[in-house]
Amino acid sequence: MNRDWDVNNNNKNEKPYLKDRHFGDYGGRYVPEMLITALEELENFYMSIKEDGGFQRELEYLMTHYSGRPMPLYFAPNLTKRCGGCKIYLKQEGLNHTGAHKINNVLGQALLAIKMGKGTVIAETGAGQHGLATASAAAKMGLKCKVFMGDVDMRRQYPNVYAMKLMGAEVVPVSYGTRTLKDAVTAALKYWIEHLEDTHYLLGSALGPYPYPLIVRDFQSVIGREVRQQIWEMENRDPDILVACVGGGSNSIGLFYPFLENEEIEFYGVEAGGLGPEPGNHAVRFGPGGKTGIIQGYKSYFLQDENGQVLPTHSISAGLDYAGIGPELAYLHDTGKIVFKSVTDEEALEAFQVLCREEGIIPALESAHAIAYALKIAPGYAADKIMVVNLSGRGDKDIFITAKALDRENWFQFLREEVQDDQPH
């Protein structure tokens, strides 16, 4: 077996395209002077500790015993049969503690925060999964926790808001701009500037000013490293096709990164096509509305109008409707290494149901985008090809969206009865 990687270790050899804190032309740290010192402190600290055996062991312990890693790589026989093409494997990140891949990065950064002597963590969240993971790690590790969340997202991801509060986090509603993830990031950055002394900004995706894209990618690469070990155990070779949904980019770069050197693999990132191509109806950064720019501290592709203002976005999945995308993915898009496609709300909902019925797995709506694209292309591959789809999260959090869309009458009846139950008799 080809074992030239180490499943427990982070990426020792950086890629040649990372120079001067940029991935090719993208990335950087375009932030107010005050933040430079904090980012430098984080960068120096991370670089000094990332290969430290003690730090790695502590992280591995948490990933194993708190979050439940390794996550299964499950061969999906019914989905494979239904498509009649390549073999489809699902990487089950939704089985993580708190229900998504987000905790991989959170455990890493929470440990960093403690080692740097910070007593508070702040986070932004869209779908609530990153906030939930942060609240959970903070409760466990004795850190104070504040989560910034657009009030539109708070409404549509209420189960996660409730859970974050249960675990002692303060959820701060953000009521300006589009009132979604973009504005939550802005609010978190603003708070951080004012509380640098004792606060670590626990950023949730592979984006933002350097070194965040690197740190988040490293912590999420456990996904790809595990997949590699598992697929070698089952198939004795690398996969041929990798598919992942792309919000900011953390689950996709986490799966792809350990495989980038393999020239034979096809990489597909799936963006949110939302309601269709009109501006404001989707989050397809690598489409007509996406232009390069410097926003929220880093250079990348962002959905912008002709004046460079960030456009509103839409997706049925709160975790995919961000106007920007991680800088490493922007670079890998330009080089053609990763091919980006999009899937509409309707297609994602359809794929959501297919996975429920065929395999008995309820995916997060974000992950249903990856499934939808996999269902489209799998029939076109020969039976001996191997595809791995990243199931970044499980679908419990989306019950208020999926039940409304798929079982409307019964769902509203249930809600009405619940409300009536609560009235004084």
Ligand SMILES: Cc1ncc(COP(=O)(O)O)c(C=O)c1O
């Ligand atoms: C389950 C799930 N998948 C995917 C995403 C998208 O984020 P990323 O592109 O950073 O993986 C989110 C974001 O909240 C999520 O909750």
